[in-house]
Amino acid sequence: MNAFRRAIRSYPLVATTLVVAVVGLLMLATPARDIAPWVVGIYALAIAACEAVQMVRSLLKGNLGLDILAVTAITAAVLVGEPWAAIVVVLMLTGGEALENYAENRSKRELVALLDRAPRQATRVIGGMPTDAESAESLEVVPVDAIAINDVLLVRPGEVVPVDALLLSPSASFDESSLTGESLPVDRAAGEVVSSGVVNGSTAIYLRAKALASDSQYQQIVALVERAQESKAPTVRLADRYAVPFTLLSLGIAAAAWIVSGNPTRFAEVLVVATPCPLLIAAPVAFLGGMSRAARHGLIVKGGGTLEQLARVRSAAFDKTGTLTTGRPKLTRMQLAEGVSEDQLLQFAASAEVYSSHVLAAAIVQTAKDRGLEILAMAEAQEFATNGVEATLEEALETTFEAAFEQTSEPTSESATAMQSVVRGKVRVGKPAWVAEAANDLVRVELEPGELAIYVAVDARFAGALIMRDALRPEALSTVQQLEELGLDRMLIVTGDVEATARSVGDDLGIAEVHAECTPADKVKIAASITPRPLIMTGDGLNDAPVLAAADVGFAMGARGATAASESADIVNRFDTIAGVADAVRIGRDTVRIALQSIWLGILLSVALMLVAAFGFLPALVGAWMQELVDLVAILGALRAIGTRADQKFARTHQGPTQQSPRVRQSQRQPQH
Numbered sequence: 001m002n003a004f005r006r007a008i009r010s011y012p013l014v015a016t017t018l019v020v021a022v023v024g025l026l027m028l029a030t031p032a033r034d035i036a037p038w039v040v041g042i043y044a045l046a047i048a049a050c051e052a053v054q055m056v057r058s059l060l061k062g063n064l065g066l067d068i069l070a071v072t073a074i075t076a077a078v079l080v081g082e083p084w085a086a087i088v089v090v091l092m093l094t095g096g097e098a099l100e101n102y103a104e105n106r107s108k109r110e111l112v113a114l115l116d117r118a119p120r121q122a123t124r125v126i127g128g129m130p131t132d133a134e135s136a137e138s139l140e141v142v143p144v145d146a147i148a149i150n151d152v153l154l155v156r157p158g159e160v161v162p163v164d165a166l167l168l169s170p171s172a173s174f175d176e177s178s179l180t181g182e183s184l185p186v187d188r189a190a191g192e193v194v195s196s197g198v199v200n201g202s203t204a205i206y207l208r209a210k211a212l213a214s215d216s217q218y219q220q221i222v223a224l225v226e227r228a229q230e231s232k233a234p235t236v237r238l239a240d241r242y243a244v245p246f247t248l249l250s251l252g253i254a255a256a257a258w259i260v261s262g263n264p265t266r267f268a269e270v271l272v273v274a275t276p277c278p279l280l281i282a283a284p285v286a287f288l289g290g291m292s293r294a295a296r297h298g299l300i301v302k303g304g305g306t307l308e309q310l311a312r313v314r315s316a317a318f319d320k321t322g323t324l325t326t327g328r329p330k331l332t333r334m335q336l337a338e339g340v341s342e343d344q345l346l347q348f349a350a351s352a353e354v355y356s357s358h359v360l361a362a363a364i365v366q367t368a369k370d371r372g373l374e375i376l377a378m379a380e381a382q383e384f385a386t387n388g389v390e391a392t393l394e395e396a397l398e399t400t401f402e403a404a405f406e407q408t409s410e411p412t413s414e415s416a417t418a419m420q421s422v423v424r425g426k427v428r429v430g431k432p433a434w435v436a437e438a439a440n441d442l443v444r445v446e447l448e449p450g451e452l453a454i455y456v457a458v459d460a461r462f463a464g465a466l467i468m469r470d471a472l473r474p475e476a477l478s479t480v481q482q483l484e485e486l487g488l489d490r491m492l493i494v495t496g497d498v499e500a501t502a503r504s505v506g507d508d509l510g511i512a513e514v515h516a517e518c519t520p521a522d523k524v525k526i527a528a529s530i531t532p533r534p535l536i537m538t539g540d541g542l543n544d545a546p547v548l549a550a551a552d553v554g555f556a557m558g559a560r561g562a563t564a565a566s567e568s569a570d571i572v573n574r575f576d577t578i579a580g581v582a583d584a585v586r587i588g589r590d591t592v593r594i595a596l597q598s599i600w601l602g603i604l605l606s607v608a609l610m611l612v613a614a615f616g617f618l619p620a621l622v623g624a625w626m627q628e629l630v631d632l633v634a635i636l637g638a639l640r641a642i643g644t645r646a647d648q649k650f651a652r653t654h655q656g657p658t659q660q661s662p663r664v665r666q667s668q669r670q671p672q673h
Helices: 002-010 012-027 036-060 067-079 083-107 109-116 217-230 234-241 243-261 264-271 277-296 304-311 342-353 359-370 432-436 476-485 499-509 520-529 542-550 563-568 579-614 620-642 645-653
Strands: 121-125 139-143 152-155 165-167 171-175 186-189 205-209 299-301 315-318 330-336 378-384 388-393 397-402 418-423 426-430 451-458 461-469 490-494 513-515 535-539 553-557 571-573
Touching (some): 012 036, 012 083, 036 083, 067 083, 067 243, 083 620, 243 264, 243 579, 264 579, 264 620, 277 299, 277 304, 277 579, 277 620, 299 579, 304 553, 304 579, 330 342, 330 359, 342 388, 342 426, 342 451, 342 461, 359 451, 359 461, 426 432, 432 451, 476 490, 476 499, 476 579, 490 499, 499 513, 513 520, 520 542, 535 542, 535 579, 542 553, 542 563, 553 579, 571 579, 579 620
Parallel strands (some): 315 490, 315 535, 490 513, 553 571
Antiparallel strands (some): 121 139, 121 152, 152 205, 165 205, 171 186, 299 571, 330 461, 378 388, 388 426, 397 418
16 A cells, blocks of 8 residues: 555656546546546646647757657547547556656666665774673764774674774674675685675674775765766667657658548547657666666676667777786795895785785785784885885884895905894885886896786895786686677787786787786877777776776776776776676677667557558557557567576676685786786
8 A cells, every 4th residue: 555655646647647537437427428538638638738848848958859749649639539549648658757767677676786785874882992792882873974084893793894994803704795796705804904895794893994984995886886877878869869750750651641531530540659658768778777787797887878888899908917817916936135035025025015905915915924924014105006115114123134135234254144134214115117216236037928026125225026926817718709709809908017928918818919018108098099999998906097097998897996997997897707898798789789679669669550540440549558568568678688587697696706815906006027
């Protein structure tokens, strides 16, 4: 009953039309049956007048819509003595909004689900983390927007983490499927970053907020979804362009039927089956369905226009690190300066890289932790995008280096006698040219194909290099093959990596065109020169943001919180898999195809009915109901864009690669490899 009342309040004109129709039918069984056609006809003309006013306003704004057909059909039907056909057209006109709302809600279900999961409240601990058990007196429930950085939060079992935070409890397990597609619980230890939007496991935990709600990962995804919902696709506007030829064709057939038959009723009979709902509803429903289907694959598409571009994509460009590769490089060997041990080199590098958001930084830090090395405290640190990190020790550090690396005095002999040395200042980690600015004794490493090197300087002296290897994503080759099957003509790699490393990846994937050692500006220039268009560019970090914005379609690997890339891209992939690129192109092509099919299906059915009516074989009342069926067929056809059972199975299983290192974050600089 409540749902019925809400429907009446939401669609009063539909309810009023039904009441008028029912009252008119009941009057036919009473002595007032002669009045019934007048009641129905006057109501229909009143609705036509209201629609005509709206139509004139649209015309004054330069928008020629399709309502002229409905208004003409209602008026003509009443004037030729077919008020019951007119009331059916009115029902179609007023009920079209209800049908459209239902179809839209059905088609954007996955997008709405993301919005509904957004955390709105949090439990804040007053006075910091308590030393005893949870106490109601020390807790307060606040809106997520009221959370400040460094607030201590309590998250109970099964609750959604409200903001990006550091884990204070010794350990915890989280369901991160909504962000990364990882179907298995992810374990985290104290001090690790926990992203907003993940679901806590079976134990209550304490977190320290490290970002405001508006800057947290899940809220940024929600903002992308809201922006996507508000967009209107060019193909939807393109459907409006069918208004002029469809209107002229309909009026032409109706006029010809009247002239040839000499019967004005034929004019009304033709127009009642020429109502334009398929054009008005089918395209928007199809595009919303396509966006919902994409959401099931972890893809946030920012607008229907992006789907239309995807349908025409001819070229694809890829960044390498964290995009075609896993972004989880493994340390394979080290090159050490004389007198520096492996543990010392790794400890200094990890202590500085803690302050970086680069994918390699997380790997270095994790390797140091695995070896049981202490992370040194730093007084300050700064990341230099595309180059590296420079950090200053909080206090001087006494350590044992060989005499050749002695900082405080000249070596007393040429022997490699170990002695105490004081490290006072800066640790610089990153690209060789940048590190060499601080350490002119830097020695470059000879790399094998597929290897990359991170250089380290301590107190303006070269300390060594960490050599790492980043494996290809297991799905990268199949993704490239699928793109070829979808008809893309050109594929290339555009990366800041050195030629040998980038070329090795290209050879493994069968991509012959490789542009290596590119700066962000170089990437933009290359993207601008690529033909054929449109171009889809895939990247994952801050240095990819300019080229993602410059490409026809920017695709951001956003599973690790690549905020800058996500903001500049047209599509954000929440799941950590490159397979989303092929999924996006396929969904775009399917969506546009279904939208155009639905439009033309409605047009062809309407034209067929008009021709039948023109020869007098379709009474106005029957024709009006037939047009309702045409509308329904067009809408159901457009709903096919929501996807297949295979897509729904994908959503249920969260098909995505297992997160070997969930802490890995987005790339913000290109390393020397």
